[in-house]
Amino acid sequence: MSTNWAYNDNVKSHFQNPKNVWKEDPETYDADGKGEVGSPACGDMMLIMIKVNNSIITDFKWKTFGCASAIASTSALSEMVLKDGGMTLEEAYKITPEDIIKYLGGLPANKIHCSVLGDKALQAAIDDYFDKNKLANPLKKQDAEIICNCLNISEEDIRMEVLEGAVDFETLQQRTKISTVCGQCKDKAMEVHKKYADKYYSESIYKPE
Amino acid sequence: MRNVYLDNNATTPILPEVILAIEDMLMNYGNPSSMHETGRTVKEKISIATEQVASFFNGDVNDFIFTSCATESNNTILKSVLFQDYKFTPHVIVSNIEHPSVLNTAKFLEKNGVEVTYLPVNHLGLVEPADLKKVIKETTKLISIMTANNEIGTIQPIEELGKIALEKGIFFHTDAVQAAGMMHFDVKTLPISSASFSGHKMYVPKGIGLLYIKDISKAKKFITPLFHGGHQGSGLRAGTENTTGIVAYGAAAEYMNEHLDTEIKYLKKLRDSFEIKVKNEIDDIKIHAENSPRKVNTSNISFKYIEGESILLGLDMDGIKVSTGSACSTGSLDPSHVITAIDTDIEAAHGSIRFSFGRTNEEADIKYVVEKLAKVVSTLRQMSPLKKK
Secondary structure, eight states: OOTTSSSOHHHHHHHHSOSSBOOSOGGGSOOSEEEEEEEGGGTEEEEEEEEEETTEEEEEEEEEESOHHHHHHHHHHHHHHHGGGOOBHHHHHTOOHHHHHHHHTOOOHHHHHHHOOHHHHHHHHHHHHHHHTTOOOSSOOTTOOEEETTTTEEHHHHHHHHHTTOOSHHHHHHHHOTTOSSOTTHHHHHHHHHHHHHHHHOTTTOOOO | OOOEEOBTTTOOOOOHHHHHHHHHHHTOOOOTTOOSHHHHHHHHHHHHHHHHHHHHHTOOGGGEEEESOHHHHHHHHHHGGGGSOOSSOOEEEEETTOOHHHHHHHHHHHHTTOEEEEEOOOTTSOOOHHHHHHHOOTTEEEEEOOSBOTTTOBBOOHHHHHHHHHHTTOEEEEEOTTTTTTSOOOTTTSOOSEEEEEGGGTTSOSSOEEEEETTHHHHTTTOOOSSOSSSTGGGTSOSOOOHHHHHHHHHHHHHHHHHHHHHHHHHHHHHHHHHHHHHHHOSSEEETTTTSOBOTTEEEEEETTSOHHHHHHHHHTTTEEOEEOOGGGTSSSOOOHHHHHHOSOHHHHHTEEEEEOOTTOOHHHHHHHHHHHHHHHHHHHHHOTTOOO
């Protein structure tokens, strides 16, 4: 075991020999669904492309711009999804960042927020599959609009933080680091924070003693 | 596997001459403050080393104080502002591409009631003398601008900047850590009040730094020591001397005094040859501060479409050691403050790699590095969603 590498051996192996990566132009892959999250300004961006047959994901190809753990986590996700003939769309939709980290055998704490975007990209690819085929999407989460793309923070995440006491925007930033990477989402994030802060802490319903 | 160390701006390997000097010092355990022979022997060695250092930087031997590191040297000067009995809010100016040991100390001063201006650099990574003039106030008491930048290697116009400060009677400090052993740095002719240096950036082990203070007896009015205690360091740096470190520093200074021109020429040849080869072999790159006055050993390059940490770790697997300004490598989520200061393209900061050459590198390393680099970049670009065919 090489304890002196930046990540564990499993992560290293996925970084060195990534599985299911699409090395060509994405346009040349005939995808049933495509999902892309992140941006270059954030330092991480992932594209996931899937083929679907009878609600089962039969192929999964990806491209990632990011650090070694971002590359390894997308590779690991592709392996998880394609294992034993492929996951159902529903199973795949439920994969969380924690599942991917567990599969990789752990990541350093500061890498978790920024490098594990794969689950979001996969959900976007599945949503795209339903949209493309004009099918009703029974899986899509409501209120899960991503506000901060860099750190992958949704409106729902902000709502929960506000409920848990992030009364002002500074507290929200301390807890989540929202809008601290590329800063592009700051206006939108403040607006969403205000919406819930007003809703839960407006004077009419919440009066501090 | 070949081992190519290209991270000499982070730290340097030890000179063989320095290793010999250290071996000798390990047997000389005396305290230089002791009057007996064991102490006097070491005192003598320290005094020789101080002369070697003073001679290399061309300053008065009494004007050099040994510290534990350049961070300590920078802290000593900057924090002195806090202990002056000003009847007004003192003002301090630093550039916005300083090393954290200056930037974060400046932030600490701010917290303690000092007004601080963080002077931006132009697109070449340089502080414009005219900009400095504009921000100087009646209350400006200290200006601190680094001589050479650790990340992109830009060399500031210290002669002009220092002159502006000194003419107005303002204390002018420069963090010259990255200059030592990589360019001529003559403390006598430069218009500076003080300068910081670090042993381990010039082939000496970690744990020894240097603070040069011009005309130390006069400057003492402005400087308050961080450590109080014995009489060491001209009363500005108490604590038993790091005798081994000082003698090691002396040996490196002695070597450099003789070989500096050859070293500069050699490093420049390596760096330039590297950049030519990289340009030939790899498309879509940006060499930061390419046309600025630059440290001869430093090449900071952004590789489009890919991220720095993955390049660094890819090269590491081939035995090549570099550093990156990518956010992923720092523990914080912010990319390099230096690259973002000169380049509006945040992506460029995420994909930046610093190659810093040193005296142990060889021409044959260059060919190996460029070959491996081209391979790593091409593999990562194949994986990148940003690279369109």
